[in-house]
Amino acid sequence: MAEPLTEARAEPAPDPPAGQDERLGRVSPLTRLLRRPELGALLGAIAVFVIFTIADQSGQFADVAGAARWLDVASTIGIPSVAVALLMIGGEFDLSAGVMTASAGILLGLLTVEWGWNMWPALAVVIVFAAAIGFMNGYLVVRTKLPSFIVTLATFFVLRGTNVGFTKQITGQVRVADIDEAGGYESVRKIFGSEIGTAPENFNIRIFWWIALVIVATWVLTRTRVGNWIFGVGGDQIAARNVGVPVTRTKIGLFMATSIACALAGVMTAVQLTSVQADQGVGEEFNFIVAAVVGGCLLTGGYGSAIGAALGALIIGMAFIGIAFAGWNTDWRYLFLGVILFLAVLVNTFVRRQAEGARR
Amino acid sequence: MTASTATPAPEVTPLLEVRSVSKFFGSVIALKDISAVVDGGQVTCVLGDNGAGKSTFIKILSGVHQHDEGEFLIEGSPVRFSSPREAKLSGIATVFQDLATVPLMSIWRNFFMGSEPTKGWGPFRRFDIDFAKQTVREEMAKMGIDVRDPDQPVGTLSGGERQSMAIARAVYFGAKVLILDEPTSALGVKQSGVVLKYIVQARERGVGVIFITHNPHHAFPVGDRYVLLNRGRMFGTYEKGEIDRDEIIQAMAGGAELAQLTHELERVMAETETASDR
Numbered sequence: 001m002a003e004p005l006t007e008a009r010a011e012p013a014p015d016p017p018a019g020q021d022e023r024l025g026r027v028s029p030l031t032r033l034l035r036r037p038e039l040g041a042l043l044g045a046i047a048v049f050v051i052f053t054i055a056d057q058s059g060q061f062a063d064v065a066g067a068a069r070w071l072d073v074a075s076t077i078g079i080p081s082v083a084v085a086l087l088m089i090g091g092e093f094d095l096s097a098g099v100m101t102a103s104a105g106i107l108l109g110l111l112t113v114e115w116g117w118n119m120w121p122a123l124a125v126v127i128v129f130a131a132a133i134g135f136m137n138g139y140l141v142v143r144t145k146l147p148s149f150i151v152t153l154a155t156f157f158v159l160r161g162t163n164v165g166f167t168k169q170i171t172g173q174v175r176v177a178d179i180d181e182a183g184g185y186e187s188v189r190k191i192f193g194s195e196i197g198t199a200p201e202n203f204n205i206r207i208f209w210w211i212a213l214v215i216v217a218t219w220v221l222t223r224t225r226v227g228n229w230i231f232g233v234g235g236d237q238i239a240a241r242n243v244g245v246p247v248t249r250t251k252i253g254l255f256m257a258t259s260i261a262c263a264l265a266g267v268m269t270a271v272q273l274t275s276v277q278a279d280q281g282v283g284e285e286f287n288f289i290v291a292a293v294v295g296g297c298l299l300t301g302g303y304g305s306a307i308g309a310a311l312g313a314l315i316i317g318m319a320f321i322g323i324a325f326a327g328w329n330t331d332w333r334y335l336f337l338g339v340i341l342f343l344a345v346l347v348n349t350f351v352r353r354q355a356e357g358a359r360r
Numbered sequence: 361m362t363a364s365t366a367t368p369a370p371e372v373t374p375l376l377e378v379r380s381v382s383k384f385f386g387s388v389i390a391l392k393d394i395s396a397v398v399d400g401g402q403v404t405c406v407l408g409d410n411g412a413g414k415s416t417f418i419k420i421l422s423g424v425h426q427h428d429e430g431e432f433l434i435e436g437s438p439v440r441f442s443s444p445r446e447a448k449l450s451g452i453a454t455v456f457q458d459l460a461t462v463p464l465m466s467i468w469r470n471f472f473m474g475s476e477p478t479k480g481w482g483p484f485r486r487f488d489i490d491f492a493k494q495t496v497r498e499e500m501a502k503m504g505i506d507v508r509d510p511d512q513p514v515g516t517l518s519g520g521e522r523q524s525m526a527i528a529r530a531v532y533f534g535a536k537v538l539i540l541d542e543p544t545s546a547l548g549v550k551q552s553g554v555v556l557k558y559i560v561q562a563r564e565r566g567v568g569v570i571f572i573t574h575n576p577h578h579a580f581p582v583g584d585r586y587v588l589l590n591r592g593r594m595f596g597t598y599e600k601g602e603i604d605r606d607e608i609i610q611a612m613a614g615g616a617e618l619a620q621l622t623h624e625l626e627r628v629m630a631e632t633e634t635a636s637d638r
Binding site for chain 1: 474
């Protein structure tokens with residue numbers, strides 16, 4: 001009885017259908033789905049949407065006007081958090097990200113309002129400044145081999161102090177205002193601060209910037225060499241270096257991209273509000289990190305996605321607006337954020353174990 | 361003069377050769393007068409007990425350390441590597457014990473990490489993923505491993521499969537000399553067998569394999585040549601057939617010491633036997 005059985009097993013497998021590998025069929029679609037880092041965030045986003053649609057008192061949360069509101073908040077957090085997600089996948093943190101948004105706005109304001117620059121060259125200087133701060137963060141982390149947590153915490157305090165100090169020294173106030181009086185403001189506003197659609201169904205242009213950035217980041221991460229390097233340096237820096245990945249360049253580039261993304265977000269806010277508070281942005285870095293973590297980025301690096309971070313930002317945006325629309329006290333939103341973060345980490349850890357454990 | 365250089369030596373120049381190489385760390389003599397030859401399509405086993413100098417020896421070959429005395433020749437010309445990267449460019453690939461793989465990344469991402477194939481141009485230059493997946497499947501198939509799903513994270517592969525992936529990667533990227541540092545030390549019996557099979561397969565593809573191990577049972581079946589080290593010195597070089605397994609074991613442990621150990625073991629066992637008889 002045993003003999004014919006073994007013979008049957010020894011027989012070669014039937015030829016696969018042309019152009020298709022028969023072995024791929026063995027991975028169940030569920031495992032494939034569970035292996036996506038953004039799955040938890042997607043389910044979370046749906047859950048949060050349903051919760052706040054039910055709790056909604058204004059009758060606006062689930063319609064176009066409501067979407068314009070929560071997408072606006074989501075994009076403010078989302079633009080930096082896309083870059084922060086890439087940085088975290090690359091195995092590093094940036095605690096100076098939140099304050100960087102304010103620094104960018106203040107620098108833009110000082111250049112244009114106090115020194116009478118045109119908006120466009122001022123914008124270029126802001127981007128160069130952000131790139132330099134990012135380079136310094138990255139260079140110090142790579143050079144000193146200190147945890148990026150410590151290095152960027154130092155940058156956070158330096159920027160925070162500089163923001164307030166400089167602003168007070170130069171303007172005599174703790175804010176820079178009247179940015180709309182600068183030359184070139186209208187053309188800059190068209191690109192960075194205009195709105196599409198008529199109120200209340202008006203969508204800030206920032207939302208489209210955000211979507212474009214998510215697409216670019218996803219492409220870089222999953223389809224290019226640099227993307228492979230980012231996963232490599234975050235997953236195992238020494239292994240990556242041993243096989244020839246330019247670790248230093250990759251990490252510094254990620255820090256620079258993060259600072260530039262933050263500066264972009266800061267400029268957009270400054271252009272929209274026409275003024276910047278000197279102490280703005282403090283604590284925002286945690287929103288960026290929470291969005292990335294909710295989106296499936298591992299705190300230890302080497303795993304995550306830009307789309308996940310976008311979904312994480314979307315959850316935060318819906319929660320912040322949803323709480324207001326539900327008529328609850330907005331003080332509750334940080335409690336909500338904490339609970340969401342904890343649940344997301346639990347779900348993501350569980351999902352990842354499932355995805356890996358399902359394979360033998 | 362010209363005639364003498366034009367006339368090749370009767371035997372083929374070895375792929376890699378070291379002549380009386382020594383290495384000192386301060387006053388410590390880590391290696392003294394080591395000579396060995398590695399030919400393409402052959403497995404050279406470097407055997408020795410802990411502290412015999414195996415690690416120092418391969419670190420010289422792979423460019424991590426530089427030798428202090430002697431000559432290191434590749435295809436007849438003397439070399440001195442200042443980094444593992446340089447050694448790699450000369451065709452010497454080392455599969456270290458930690459394997460240089462990232463567990464959370466997929467097989468194809470790991471296989472090509474640092475040497476990603478691209479297609480397209482300018483800003484649209486991108487990682488040629490289809491080619492990568494296809495190649496991984498083919499290369500692993502040559503090693504006798506059926507990769508069902510190249511998207512599988514490397515962390516989910518078994519130790520033997522991961523070892524084999526590292527070997528396949530080194531061979532694919534044009535290694536002429538493949539140095540394997542204790543590839544079987546952390547593996548079970550069955551998986552060690554699998555890795556030994558890949559060593560043979562790499563040899564069949566013309567690669568000169570240097571197999572470092574302290575396990576003579578793994579070295580003996582695959583080796584064409586055995587270099588025995590003991591306390592930083594050469595104990596001897598043997599061609600296949602010149603030496604049998606027991607002699608290797610004897611030589612590795614320094615002969616007399618092992619005989620002493622065997623004797624003592626026999627005495628202890630005899631004592632426990634008589635004790636249990638009572």
